[in-house]
Every structure is written in structure tokens, then in C-alpha cells.
Amino acid sequence: DLVQKYGESCITTTSHNFQGMSKWLTFPLGSPNNIGHQSSCNAAGINARNWVFGTGFSGAGKLEPDYENLRYLLLIGRTMGASMGALHTLNVARAKGARVVAIDPKMPDITYGDAEWVAIRPGTDDAFLSALINEMLRTNTADLDFIEKGTNGAYLIKENGQPLTQAEVIQGGDKTKYVVASPDGRLSFRGVLRNDKGIPTAFDEDSSFKADLNMSGSVKLADGSSCPVKTAFVIIKETLAPYTPEKSSEITGIPADMIRRIARDFTNLKGVIDDGWYTSKNGTDVQVYRLVSIANAFNGNIDIPGGMIVTAAAGLKIPSVSQGKGPNGETWRMAKEKRIDKIVYPEASATFKVALQAAVTGKPYPIKGVFFVGTTMFHREANSQELAEQLKKLELCVVQDVLPQELVDYADYVLPATYFMERKEMAGVKWALDGSIYLSDPGLTPPKGCEARHDVWILLEILRRAFPEKAARVGYKECKTAEEFNKYFDAFTNKGFNKFLAQCESQKPGWAAKIKKDIETQGWSTIKTKKYNQYPYHKPFGTPSGKVEIYAFQSFKNEAYEKAIAPISGYIPSPAFTAPKQNSNEFILASGKNCVTCSGLNMFTQPTRYLGDRTVWMNPVDAQRLGIKNGDMAEIEGIDTNYVGQARITVTNKVVP
Ligand SMILES: Nc1nc2c(c(=O)[nH]1)N[C@H]1C(S)=C(S)[C@@H](COP(=O)(O)OP(=O)(O)OC[C@H]3O[C@@H](n4cnc5c(=O)[nH]c(N)nc54)[C@H](O)[C@@H]3O)O[C@H]1N2
Numbered sequence: 001d002l003v004q005k006y007g008e009s010c011i012t013t014t015s016h017n018f019q020g021m022s023k024w025l026t027f028p029l030g031s032p033n034n035i036g037h038q039s040s041c042n043a044a045g046i047n048a049r050n051w052v053f054g055t056g057f058s059g060a061g062k063l064e065p066d067y068e069n070l071r072y073l074l075l076i077g078r079t080m081g082a083s084m085g086a087l088h089t090l091n092v093a094r095a096k097g098a099r100v101v102a103i104d105p106k107m108p109d110i111t112y113g114d115a116e117w118v119a120i121r122p123g124t125d126d127a128f129l130s131a132l133i134n135e136m137l138r139t140n141t142a143d144l145d146f147i148e149k150g151t152n153g154a155y156l157i158k159e160n161g162q163p164l165t166q167a168e169v170i171q172g173g174d175k176t177k178y179v180v181a182s183p184d185g186r187l188s189f190r191g192v193l194r195n196d197k198g199i200p201t202a203f204d205e206d207s208s209f210k211a212d213l214n215m216s217g218s219v220k221l222a223d224g225s226s227c228p229v230k231t232a233f234v235i236i237k238e239t240l241a242p243y244t245p246e247k248s249s250e251i252t253g254i255p256a257d258m259i260r261r262i263a264r265d266f267t268n269l270k271g272v273i274d275d276g277w278y279t280s281k282n283g284t285d286v287q288v289y290r291l292v293s294i295a296n297a298f299n300g301n302i303d304i305p306g307g308m309i310v311t312a313a314a315g316l317k318i319p320s321v322s323q324g325k326g327p328n329g330e331t332w333r334m335a336k337e338k339r340i341d342k343i344v345y346p347e348a349s350a351t352f353k354v355a356l357q358a359a360v361t362g363k364p365y366p367i368k369g370v371f372f373v374g375t376t377m378f379h380r381e382a383n384s385q386e387l388a389e390q391l392k393k394l395e396l397c398v399v400q401d402v403l404p405q406e407l408v409d410y411a412d413y414v415l416p417a418t419y420f421m422e423r424k425e426m427a428g429v430k431w432a433l434d435g436s437i438y439l440s441d442p443g444l445t446p447p448k449g450c451e452a453r454h455d456v457w458i459l460l461e462i463l464r465r466a467f468p469e470k471a472a473r474v475g476y477k478e479c480k481t482a483e484e485f486n487k488y489f490d491a492f493t494n495k496g497f498n499k500f501l502a503q504c505e506s507q508k509p510g511w512a513a514k515i516k517k518d519i520e521t522q523g524w525s526t527i528k529t530k531k532y533n534q535y536p537y538h539k540p541f542g543t544p545s546g547k548v549e550i551y552a553f554q555s556f557k558n559e560a561y562e563k564a565i566a567p568i569s570g571y572i573p574s575p576a577f578t579a580p581k582q583n584s585n586e587f588i589l590a591s592g593k594n595c596v597t598c599s600g601l602n603m604f605t606q607p608t609r610y611l612g613d614r615t616v617w618m619n620p621v622d623a624q625r626l627g628i629k630n631g632d633m634a635e636i637e638g639i640d641t642n643y644v645g646q647a648r649i650t651v652t653n654k655v656v657p
């Protein structure tokens, strides 16, 4: 009924990491609105990597610290308490003596052991990073060779902030080639070669040309006029110059000597700063993660052992559904609307909030129905009151989960899904150095009489009952039993795997049998071993220049972007919340996860009710001033949200004043 009245796009799906399943409803229906959870998770990191490393290098796990081989790791708003294997990998390096330093407003679990906790005021990480980079320059420990060759630091920038191109310097020159100068004033041009799909394949430059990082002067243009220029490196130096360790200390609360010591250790040990995962919601997180990447580039540790590396991918592809394309080569026309969040936040990977706002306001277009496929929402969104009001406005609210949770109270329909241990899944291994594939076998089958069904089966069956012709877009016909459905769905996995095996076999006879045996005996097989020193030494990144863009050329792809995401900037006071008044009862509530408390992964929530620390931590300095004792209950009100709640207070030095 809703589709008939308002069109396909009024139906939305969202999930925490199950977009791969929820899209089996939205896309064949014709709605573009399969919108993930990223804005509440790692969207800022994705965006920052996109700005510095470009298309193809921004996604989760594509760039990673070389946890196993690093010597020094700086964690900024990252705890490694995540149960995803990375901590175990890091522990290999720690056993060999690697040092770990966590910059965090509260003491993260990892620092209860031999890792160091450096306390920072929330929302000031960009001031810390600016000082770190500045200090590397002052002590002459930045890797200038890498900056000259591997980044766009030597590229000449005009007074309007935009890069000078070859087209401006010579008649008939190339608009996509940038200009560098030698210390004696000779010019050279740097660009990338692209294949017919537009994917960069190699650099187009004179590799023997040594560019001057500190050039500041003027260049004669093709029309005979003279153009004042500076290198990107000079602009970065000037932008970050005000952030001395002393200045940064005032903003961050980290002692100046400690900033100097961290800078020294970071460069001496050729350390790496983690490029994060969950991002604090300070409204400056893109900026912070860009500075993280810039600092890593200044340390010259890109794609080398122990640095920030590009992970290898196995290249397994399982036929699936995408916008207007089915798994068997089917095609159809999608609704004309754009994905709703992309209208409001075009650069962000996914901002589901826009859909819920549209359920209330009807703008940019009305959203009437949501299928929540494996997401708790009340964990995900900070403002529960606002969320509850938005949920009440939905005409159709469907919750598909393996456990009951708060969202269920707002649902018109609650649909029980099976768990990953009950279904077959084959995919590439994420968050790992080497490119591997794994098979997750259905180790369990739902007991007789159990109503739970495979997520995709539920979704396709709903689609079929409403629009059989749309279900046919993905070759789906009624499946009455789990066996019938598995036969339909697992065929895609088998097809993708067989094609993959054939490709491997053609490269190396006997390889297919080995992969099959690996999968059978251990559940996984490594296909591609990580090769170091590739990007950007031989292969370009996905940026306009192909280099690590320490000065973002993508800021100029749209006029509005230039102001929103400057090519380089230092400390920006948090625009996300009202700053607390000094020595008042106002404070910043910083949040995140640890080994026993969690926001994500509801499965852990029931036990954490009893095991986890659910109190608000407060520094003794504040507690004394406010007359609060350890264990007191307090009423807490959001200055910006007006949300009021009760919480028990733990008075502890494990959190900054
Ligand atoms: N046990 C457990 N493991 C999980 C999850 C879970 O819920 N429980 N969830 C999984 C998911 S979805 C994710 S995204 C990953 C996330 O894993 P991580 O990226 O490691 O993130 P968190 O563990 O949330 O840690 C965030 C830290 O940022 C700090 N912080 C808050 N504000 C600021 C600030 O302004 N500056 C600085 N420097 N620090 C700040 C918080 O105090 C907190 O310690 O974990 C995954 N693994």
C-alpha cells in the first residue's frame, strides 16, 4: 500500500553490518534506500581516508596499521578492546617489544597493562596532532624524502589555494598534471596514467626530478603573466606553525614535554598512528583522521613494514544484487529518487538519521516504512527521546533480529532471523594483512518448530507476496522450506566460489585443489600475501594526484566543499556541542566501548548489565567542587538535547577533569 501511494523510495532498510542482507529487499523493490549505520560508527574515518588516499582506499580495513610488525602505535580514540582479532595481532608485536600509547579522555583497558595512557580533553585531538606534526618539522625528523616523492607536498599551489596545472603553464598542457619546481627554478609535471575505466595504473612523472618542498615564489604562465605560488608543504607548515607544544598543551591538557617526547618516540621508532574505527562525535572527526594520515605520511611509514599499510584482497566475488542489477544478470529501472541521505550529506558513507528525520518532516522526500535488519537503534543513536518520536511517526516499522531488544517495542512486526552459525557464508577476510577467503558453515540448524528464518528469505518472501514480479528480478520464486531457500541462495556462493577456483587454477595448476583442501580442513585459505612498498612507490592511490594528499585537492571538486573541508586546517573547536563553562557543573560526556561494556553488538548487552561498569566517571577535582561522592546518583541533563537521565557516579582519576 505504501509503495503504491508514495513510490518505492518511501521504503528504507538499515542495519549494523547486515546491509548485504537488507539490500535483497530494497534494491529489487526499486528503492535506493539501503542505508547503513556508518554515521554512528566509522563514517568520519572513511571520509578522511577518502580525502587523503582517495577512492578505493577509504573503506573499512583497506588501510590498516601493520599491527603484527609495528614498533610504536599511537591510538587516538581507539581502544583495541574490540573483539575482532586486531588485538591478538597487535600482541605479537607487543611481545617483541612494541610500545603502545593511547590518547583518550578516559583510561582505556589496554593501558591497564604496559601500554601508556595519555589523557586528553575531548574534542581537541586536532590540536595534539597539529603540534605533533609541527614538532617533527622543528626537530627535522619528518621524512622529507617521502613527503617529496610520496605526497603532493611539493606541488605548487596558487594564491586561491588551488593547485597549478600543466595546462596553465604550457600551451596545450594537461589539466590533470600538476607542477613542481626544482631548487634552481626548473619545472616538472606530475600526473597519473589511467586505464579505460579511469582507474590509476602508474605515475606519469620524471622520477629523477628532485622537487623543492620549500619553493615559494612565482611561476611564468603560458599567457606570459606571472603567478605567485607556494608548495603545499609550505602552506601546511604555515597552517600548523601556531601549534607549538605549549599552545597545544593549553588546548589539550597534555603537558608540552609529553607532546615533545611522543613526537620523538614516534619518529625514532618510525611509529604509526591508528587510523581509527569508531569515531567520537565531536564534529571535527574527519579533520582529526586526516591529520592522523598526514602525520603518518610525514613519518614516511606508508606501506612499509610496521607502518600504515594497504591490505591485500583475495578478490572473491559472490553474485549478488545491486541497484538495478540482479545476481543472474537481470536489470531493471530503479525509482528516480536519489538515496535520501546522499541528498543531504553527499560525501558521507551513510547517514540513516536523514531517513528518520524525513519520516517526521517529509523532506527531502517522505519516508514511510523502515525494515530494521539487525540494528538496535537505541544503542546506535545518542538521543533516545528524539529517536522514539521519529519511530512513532513511521507508518510501517519492521524489526528483524535474533533477540528481542528495545526497538521491538516500536515495531508493527517483529520477525525472527537465524544467526550466522545457522547459515552458509563465504567472503574475503577483512582487517587482515594478507588476502584470504573463509567459509562459515551452518554448524547449527534451527530446531524443529522454530520460526526463525534466514534474513534474506524473510525479505524476499515479503517482496514476493507484495510484488511477485519484483522478486523475480533476483530469480526468487516461493520457497516453502529452509532447504528450498538454501538451495536458491547458496547457489550464488557456489557459483562465485567455483568461478574463483577456476581463475586461481588457470594461474597456477593445482591451486584450486589446495584452496578447497584449506577450506575443508581449516575453514580459510590465504590467496594473496601482502607485498610492501607498493603504494605510492609504484602504484598510485585513488586521489586526483595519485599521491598521499597531505593537502586535499578533492576540496576543490565542488565550491561548497572548499569551506566545509578545507585542503588543510589545524585545530577547530568542536561545533557538535556547547562547550562546558569552566568550573561549573557542565561537562562533556565522552563515550566508547571497552571489553565488557558495549554500544554495538547487542548480544553482549544482557551480560554487561550485570558485569559491565555502567556508571559515569568523574575526576576527583570535579567531584570535590560539586560535592559528589563516589557512588552517588546524579541527574544529568543534555545541554543541547535537553535529555534528562539518572546515573551513578564513579569518582576516579581514570578520566580527565
Ligand atoms: N567488546 C566489544 N567489542 C566491539 C564492539 C562492542 O560493542 N563491544 N563493537 C565493535 C564496533 S561496532 C566497533 S566500531 C569497534 C570500535 O573500536 P574502537 O575504534 O577501538 O572504539 P572504542 O572501543 O569505542 O573506543 C573509543 C574511545 O574513544 C574515546 N574518546 C571519546 N571521545 C574522544 C575524544 O574526543 N578524543 C579522543 N582521543 N578519544 C575520545 C573513548 O573514551 C573510548 O575509549 O569495536 C568493535 N568491537
Ligand SMILES: Nc1nc2c(c(=O)[nH]1)N[C@H]1C(S)=C(S)[C@@H](COP(=O)(O)OP(=O)(O)OC[C@H]3O[C@@H](n4cnc5c(=O)[nH]c(N)nc54)[C@H](O)[C@@H]3O)O[C@H]1N2
Residues within 6 Å of the ligand: 015, 016, 018, 037, 040, 041, 042, 278, 279, 373, 374, 375, 376, 377, 378, 379, 380, 381, 382, 400, 401, 402, 403, 405, 417, 418, 419, 420, 455, 591, 592, 593, 599, 600, 601, 602, 603
Ligand atoms: N554512546 C555510544 N553510542 C554508540 C557507540 C559508542 O561507543 N557509544 N558506538 C557506535 C557504533 S561504533 C556502532 S557500530 C553502533 C552499533 O549499534 P547498532 O547498529 O544498534 O548495532 P548492535 O547494537 O550491534 O545491534 C545489532 C543487532 O543485530 C542483531 N543480530 C545479530 N545477528 C543477526 C542476524 O544474523 N540477523 C539479524 N536480523 N539480526 C542479527 C543483534 O541481536 C542486535 O540486536 O552504535 C553506535 N553508538
Ligand SMILES: [Mo]
Residues within 6 Å of the ligand: 040, 041, 042, 278, 600
Ligand atoms: Mo561500529
